[in-house]
Amino acid sequence: MINNSYFINILRFTLLVLVQVLVFNRLNFFGFINPMVYILFLFWYPIKENRAAFIVISFLLGFCIDLFSDTLALHAAATVTVAYIRPTIMRFVFGVNYEFQSFKLSNSTRAQQITFLALLIITHHLIFFMLESFSLSNMLLILKKIVFTGLATLILCLLFGSLFSAKKD
Amino acid sequence: MQQIINFIIRFKTSLLYILLLFISLGFTINSHSYHRSKYFNSTNWISGSIYNTADGISTYFDLDEENIRLLEENRKLRNIIFNQGQTDSVEIDTAKASYTILSAQIIKNSYTNPNNYITINKGKKEGVKQDMGVITANGILGIIEHTSNGYSSVQSILNTKSNINAKIKNTNYFGSLIWDGVRYDEVKLVDIPRLVPLLVGDTIVTGAMSSIFPENIPIGTIKSFDLNVSKSFYSIDVELFNDMSNLKNVYIIYNKNRPEILELEAEIANDQ
Structure with missing residues (x-):
């Protein structure tokens, strides 16, 4: 069972990196929207796992995307932050419920799942685009990117989520 | 000593997070200097x-x-x-x-x-x-x-880090070509003095100041121009000849x- 979960996570990691760099980084929808579907990894990652390991894996995930897209460590910084505050977001969305052994993501309501995903995406995009432009002079442009890319990411993540929704832990 | 170890154990996740965040920020800030980190790019x-x-x-x-x-x-x-x-068949002497x-x-x-x-x-x-x-x-x-x-x-x-010497075609007025990060079909030419006569549609080419590009390689045409804040230099919007999205x-x-x-x-x- 443990091996199985490792295997699934490694597979997810690889596939999400490949899909992100080969498909979604080239999408350029409306000239600037590149959805970041790899955030799904943080959404799907088991809740009960070791937090330190989770943070390190998220860093590696971000860093892999960075290697491919020549962004140095922007994705890594954003992803590692999201991984760090994920428990806080979960407590906010699911209440104290999520600390029980029996809690599963698939048991929660649809609205809760969407809120959870949306908060992950907003945090990630906020950090990513702020760091990317590295100044506040283009605030309007940054906001535009955060809002539209965030929406596109959310929609695509929900589609992917329902496509591969079989027994997620 | 015991307390320090306890402290580290208690906050190990936060410390790990801060460490990783600083590593990534370090890379990012380094990247804003002229040459980026040598190993972490897509040429690997x-x-x-x-x-x-x-x-x-x-x-x-x-x-x-x-x-x-x-x-x-x-x-x-x-x-x-x-x-x-x-004629086409003339060998070009590459040594010269x-x-x-x-x-x-x-x-x-x-x-x-x-x-x-x-x-x-x-x-x-x-x-x-x-x-x-x-x-x-x-x-x-x-x-x-x-x-x-x-x-x-x-x-x-x-x-946004790019800075290339460019001039107006058939003149020797040169300036710097930069990008403001807004539109992918437009770049900006700055530092052209205000006494230079400009027309919308003029061609911009590379200048002779750079040892990287030969002179007179086309860049784009003037789309619009305006005086900058100090009113002594033009800030010119240049529409690129290249479609940067399809190369x-x-x-x-x-x-x-x-x-x-x-x-x-x-x-x-x-x-x-």
Whole structure:
């Protein structure tokens, strides 16, 4: 069972990196929207796992995307932050419920799942685009990117989520 | 001591997070200096070969279009050759030429970030070095930033760190070509003095000040212009000739005189 979960996570990691760099980084929808579907990894990652390991894996995930897209460590910084505050977001969305052994993501309501995903995406995009432009002079442009890319990411993540929704832990 | 260890154990996740965050911020801030970290870019072996494979598949879909473009370029070049009164079969003496040109193909393009880098499929093996110029048939594209054995990354003109010497065609008024990160079909030309007569539609080409690009490589046309804050220089919006979102074949230019020029400039800098 443990091996199985490792295997699934490694597979997810690889596939999400490949899909992100080969498909979604080239999408350029409306000239600037590149959805970041790899955030799904943080959404799907088991809740009960070791937090330190989770943070390190998220860093590696971000860093892999960075290697491919020549962004140095922007994705890594954003992803590692999201991984760090994920428990806080979960407590906010699911209440104290999520600390029980029996809690599963698939048991929660649809609205809760969407809120959870949306908060992950907003945090990630906020950090990513702020760091990317590295100044506040283009605030309007940054906001535009955060809002539209965030929406596109959310929609695509929900589609992917329902496509591969079989027994997620 | 015991307390320090307890502290570390208690906050190990936070400490780990802060460590990783600082590592990534360190990389990011370093990247804002002129040359980025040498190893962490898409020219490395893994990402290079993955992009190359993916490109090998997708390249078939626009072969027709690319053929037409190359044919059109050949037509232009032949036009120049025939009108110079020389025939095609004349061997060009490469020893005398001051520029050598390599051809390459783009395997990864990007134009939506504030700092865009393009990856091409030629590297050290073929003699590509840092600071060579890269152009397409239509105009300027960027400067080689990093090379690995088989791949190179190009700092695109659509990069907020890019700064290229450019001038107005048929004059010697030069300025700097920069990008503000807003539109991918527009760059800005700054530092042209206000006494220069300008017209919308004038052509902008590369200047002679740079030892990277030959003079008179087309860049774009003036779309609109305005005086800057101090009212003494123009800030010009330049519409690019290249469609930066649809590129395939590129040429890498190496100026053989560049080491000599750099040496001379270094001497002057030393004297001062």
